Amino acid sequence: MFFTKVHGLGNDFILINAGTGEGLPDDCSTLAREMCDRRFGIGADGLVLLLDSEVADVRMKIINSDGSEAEMCGNAIRCVAKYLYEHGIVRKDEIKVETLAGIMVPQIIHNNGEVSAVRVDMGVPRLARADIPMLGPVGQVINEPLEVAGQTFNVTAVSMGNPHCVIFVPDVAAVPLSEIGPLLETHPSFPRKTNVEFVQTVSPGEVRMVVWERGAGPTLACGTGACAVAVAGVLNGYTEKKVTVHLPGGSLFIEWADNGRVFMTGPAEEVFNGEYTVYKQP
């Protein structure tokens, strides 16, 4: 199988242009786990399969490094758009990508003849508790106390197609992410688990965040997470509708527009190409 290694702010993926999917093994979950393994495989936060679509230019299937399938991935979709454009597969400035969260529309941004960034219409965030999904009474989850391992965190829940649990803290550097992250990811309140973001407000137009991703653990960046953080910042009255989100791997610019849609702008990079052989057990 031919693959391309890509990343968005260090959130890295193995991308396979799989067409009809004919050349893929039946079990793509095991394939993702094996390919994403950082010691025994290529190493990545996720496997991204590009498949033929009947309703868009392409269908993006994203499988986390633990083999679970995600509805959407913000950093991957920027990489997908740049890859399709630069390889001449879809030579359009606006590319329609079918995902489990609906059709997303990345837009190629040019500068001096190069693709300098990708701006993505990430759709309308879903805020109803049942849409996260999160257990509990009907309504939205804004700054609501949640108990984990004897500690109480005030959480705001946002779905960008995938679930996010956003927690504002005074200092992200002081968060014991690898201790608390997995406990929140698998908290019984989230029946489909959740991505977890800790956020520090720098100013109304700027925040810092760290993320523990569902199915992947700590990553250098999360595009859907940055969008969820921007929405949560507005809901809590901490930030304006345009915000720069600083992540360990770099920064994203997020706008929650007046039409209710969230737009994410950031870079995408291709790192190398390779060939991966799947050895069948005798």
Ligand SMILES: N[C@@H](CCC[C@H](N)C(=O)O)C(=O)O
């Ligand atoms: N890194 C991604 C999100 C990938 C999926 C996530 N781990 C999930 O299971 O929802 C992003 O950039 O959005």
